Amino acid sequence: MLLVACLFSCASDKPDYLEPHIATLPATEITRTEATLNGSAMVEGETEMPQLCFRYGMTEEMSQTIPAAGGNTPSATARITGLIPATTYYYMLEGYNGRTTVEGNTMTFTTLPNEKPSVSEASIVSHGPMSVIVSYEITDDGGETITETGCLYALSSAADDRQRVQLTDCQKGKGRQILLISDLNRNATYLIWPYAKSRMGETIGTPITFTTGDAVMLGEAGQLRSLLGKGLYTYTRLSIAGSLNGDDLRCLREMMGRGLDDAATAGRLSDADLTDARIVAGGDPYDGSRYASDNVVGQGLFAGCESLVKIALPTGTTTIEKDAFARCTALEGISIPASAASVLPSSGCSALRGISVSGANTHYIGKDGVLLNADATRIVWFPMGKSGSYTLPPTVTSIGNYAFRECSIETFTFPDNITTLGTGVFIDSKVKEVKMPGGLRLVPTATFQGCKQLRVVRLGSKTEMISDYAFSDCPLTDIYVDAQLPPVCNAKTFATEGTGIFGTCRVHVPKGRVNIYKASDGWKLFKNIITD
Structure with missing residues (x-):
């Protein structure tokens, strides 16, 4: 009996310090250049959790290391980057507790191969009667340098007859691309496909439909000149929506017959509907010295524009400064919007026959073509014509x-x-x-x-x-x-x-x-x- 008790006592005693149990687990979230390494570490008794790291590499030597995250939990992870696409990597979890190094089992994973780039659907940024500015994104370069990108377009009635417009200053990688497509037919419906190329091949995105019209829509200020292109002086009527900065206003002046330094141009624009436009600060001076301000028809903005016959000002206009239309000798009518709170007259508008005012304006009224203050006690602007x-x-x-x-x-x-x-x-x-x-x-x-x-x-x-x-x-x-x-x-x-x-x-x-x-x-x- 004494011998049996002794044997039982010896068999039940375990050492206080045991080697940790290290296991390497399958890698996850594998891309072309990154992967997440996984493992686990278990300890018993009074053994402390060892310092954990992953060894990895393209050979079984696994010469690269990275610390593992996980703290005192059994799980161990590490995100590795800078990998080579379509390449097999070896890796293992390793622990060191101050006395010895314990290695887990060796596993492998293979990064994804490079592929053709991916593009988003295009969207319309701005458009004119014969042009459109589109935006799209290269959402994934496929791991390769983008060698060419742009848009294909075709009349919807002849979708197979596609024209290609290449973006000459594209971002060589992911990101937003902006492209001008010009020389379109008026009042015609087009299909537009974004595309991107790399050495892996070409991807053509989902088409969008766009119909040209008689109006210009500016999604971003400063684009009017590029939208209208070489046909700048051919327009006699134009409706514009969107933001107009100093660059756009200078372009409008040229279209109305007056350029920088008061020089005459061949512009023929006589009827301008800016109801849905908004004048914003920014850009270069519109006349060589004066800058645009938010919602202000500034002094001299349309001065000397001898082609201008009729104009409807932006709905949000708050101020019309003195001589904004000075020497507009062909101007016959001006529409004052509801928001205008300060209006001063312009001299030299010899053909101006009438000034109309929005019925919602609380500062001015128009009566028989004459601009009066709200209670009609004072004449603000009497049209010369x-x-x-x-x-x-x-x-x-x-x-x-x-x-x-x-x-x-x-x-x-x-x-x-x-x-x-x-x-x-x-x-x-x-x-x-x-x-x-x-x-x-x-x-x-x-x-x-x-x-x-x-x-x-x-x-x-x-x-x-x-x-x-x-x-x-x-x-x-x-x-x-x-x-x-x-x-x-x-x-x-x-x-x-x-x-x-x-x-x-x-x-x-x-x-x-x-x-x-x-x-x-x-x-x-x-x-x-x-x-x-």
């Missing part, structure tokens, strides 16, 4: 400086409630007959200066004073004055080159006031003072 007769709305209470300068109205009637006028209100205009406000006391300086067709003026009963140059160089034939007392005339009120009007112009005064006018300075120079 508006002709015929015009009666000022009775809500208007003030007239600013040069309000009707160079206008084409022939007969003009003021409401009697207006008591003040600005300087040079009608200077150089084509007006022929004017009825002044009944309550006006002062006819300001240069009110009708240079009005070379003005024949008849009617002055109200409260007129007290007429300033210098008010009727300078006006070929008046009849002046009607309702004031009982002769208004004071400054020395140069009727200053005129040549023989003047004193011998030919008839001055019509109230009954019984002829002699008073004949004795008054300024009026006594007229030879024909009469009572009707």
Whole structure:
């Protein structure tokens, strides 16, 4: 019995420190150049977890090592990179516990081979009537250098007759590619396939359908010139949507007949619909010195664009600066959007017949083609080309400086409630007959200066004073004055080159006031003072 007990006691005792159990497991997540190595390490008793690493290589010597991650858990992993495609690698998990090195079993894996590149479906970035800018991605280069990429395109009615456009500055690898396809037919439907080549072969992606139209859609600012290409000066009408920066605006100016340094171009664009466009900062100056700002039709932006006849401004426009359309001599109409909160007039728009305003605008209204402030108490911009007769709305209470300068109205009637006028209100205009406000006391300086067709003026009963140059160089034939007392005339009120009007112009005064006018300075120079 004593012998049996002793034997049992010896058989049940284990050493406190045992060698760890190391096992190499199959590799996972294998690609052409990477793989994840896997293994496990088990310890018993008081044995500490050894330091683990993987040995690997293209031969059984496995000369490369990488530390294994896993901490005190049984699992051990390591991600290795920089591998060679289509190559078999040997690997094993190895542990060292300070006394000895324990090796797991040797296993192998083979990296994936290189293959043809992969491309995404194309998408439309911007387009014009005869061109399109497309974007696509080389999603996988297949492990090889991309030797050629671009797009194939064909009319949908002749899908087998494909044209190839190669991208000359492609990224030699993965990434977004942008390509211009030009010289398309207008109002035609096309199929577009992206493609990419390497030494492994060519991949042609899934086609998309695109139909050209009459409008330009800019997905990114700065692309207008490249979209329109060599046909830049052939357009007479154009609709544009998307963002316009300084480069695009300069291009538009050229299309409208005016280039840098105010030089004339062969551009013929007369009708521009920018309703769905947006002016944004960026790009070069649009006229050589001025830069684009967000939602601003800047000073001189369309100045001198003699081909421009009609324009609808971007919906988001907030500001139209002074002389944005200066010297646009063919411009007949402007549409002011709802968001415009600050508008200043432009000079030299001799053909401008009307200004329309969105009904949603809370700052301005358009009435009979004239731009007024929201409550119609002030004229903001009177179109020079508006002709015929015009009666000022009775809500208007003030007239600013040069309000009707160079206008084409022939007969003009003021409401009697207006008591003040600005300087040079009608200077150089084509007006022929004017009825002044009944309550006006002062006819300001240069009110009708240079009005070379003005024949008849009617002055109200409260007129007290007429300033210098008010009727300078006006070929008046009849002046009607309702004031009982002769208004004071400054020395140069009727200053005129040549023989003047004193011998030919008839001055019509109230009954019984002829002699008073004949004795008054300024009026006594007229030879024909009469009572009707």
